[in-house]
Amino acid sequence: MIELSHLNKTFQTADGVVDALKDINLTIADGDVFGIIGMSGAGKSTLVRCINMLERPTSGTVKVGGDDMTTLSPAALREKRRSITMIFQQFNLLMQRTCLKNVCFPMELGGMPKKDARKKAKELLELVGLPDKAQSYPAQLSGGQQQRVAIARALATNPQVLLCDEATSALDPKTTHSILELIRDINQKLGITVVVITHQMSVVEEICSHVAILDEGRVVEQGDVAQVFAHPQSDAAKRLVFPNGEETVLPPQQNEARLRILFNGSATADKPLIATMAAEHGILANILGASTRAFHEQAFGEMLIGVPRGQKQQTLDFLSTVPGIAVEEVAEDAE
């Protein structure tokens, strides 16, 4: 279990003091795949570096597996870091070592006999699908392959936690997908807790079960991925879920009531909602904006519709009978 409580981090820069992290409280359960998402500059990388003390928090505590990271001696911290490994956006492989020797590296640091380390490294390269690249140098590999080597290297010390710092941000969508699949496999097969730092919604959607949204150094929302993405509460969460802006709609018409329909994991595909409204109830709705996404084969998202003011109550009554959706009226002055 990873527990961050009242974590603060301030940086002294030339322009004054910058609060990178403000009162962060997070609990990440063992075996979870936990996403931390935010725009660039939100403090994601600082936050993940506070977990393994690459950054020392200014105040607050970080507990990993019961050990308070902030109070460990340098030697104890080094030992602890062997069970909390990390992969990076730029892979950070040793460029002058072969892939096999890169994977051997953390075992070499721990003083494992060379022969055993090589044997284990070969197994790990097999696990990540690169058994034939043992003698290649990182520069000879594609980005996706380099990240696979980095993952093999991160697994070499049998960690309990894998921190992924924008691990797929330098990769194309297809490679991203295969790397995420590998990470999920590792999580399921080896039971390693995974913390995923990203600015991409799609990454969180694909592999995370819980998510925290970070904005300007604060956790503004956290919880179950489906829940958070279905009902984004904070502005930051809304910006992430609706990157094109949900409110960029036509100015309100007179005699039009605006309703927001929230899809909360309903299976709506078999019953077209708007068409049913028109055909069976004679409600002629105007779709002003919609943003839905499938997540675990269910629909999440929201739709903004305009209906004639006279039919507002009728519409609300009808929609309340449809399972899996929620509806709310959008106040005029909110536009």
Added chain:
Amino acid sequence: MLNNLFTPETLQEAWTVLKTQIPLAIWETVYVTVLSTAFAIVLGLPLGVLLVAGEKNGVLPLPKGLMHALNVIINLLRSIPFLILMIMVFPLTRLIVGTTVGTVASIVPLVIAAFPFVARLVEGSLREVNPNIIEAAQSMGATPMQIICKVMIPESVPSLISNATIAITTILGYSAMSGIIGGGGLGKIAINYGYYRYKFLVMLIAVILLILLVQIFQSVGTKIAIRSDKRLK
């Protein structure tokens, strides 16, 4: 000077020098240069490592005062002209070698002049190492010593070899100057014949040989540096 450069007498003399003195002079130059470079690296490499690792944000932060002192000493040694330095270190040379003249004696001032230079070159090479790779090693629980020996130095090997080549060619130039204090080699021949006795042809030959040596060191060094770099393949 040039119109009587090639006369039967000068050619005859040059030929004699070429046969009798040049082979030994080449050997002495190479020997002094390589040995001085080796000693300069032995002193300069750890010093260069300290300059990078000992910084405030380095892997092994050292007291600010110590870092300041190291920098001052290096700058001080580097600002003394080699000709003056050779004379200034006479007492040290006598202490180590037993004499202040001769080929072996010239190694002492060469090393003193070269090791701060080597330290700066090493510093430059190590600063090129991607800090993210160092961070990755830290995240794996590497000790400062392991980061220096297993990450910083191995990762900068191609750059270190390039810079060792620069060092060896520079030291070659210095070694020629040590002909002044009785150091042997091509420099001594160039000075003795060209400067003291106006035998310019012999001087010219010695200079051409020095140029050739620099060329050889440089091209071999460059080739090794490129071959050692696994980022390029």
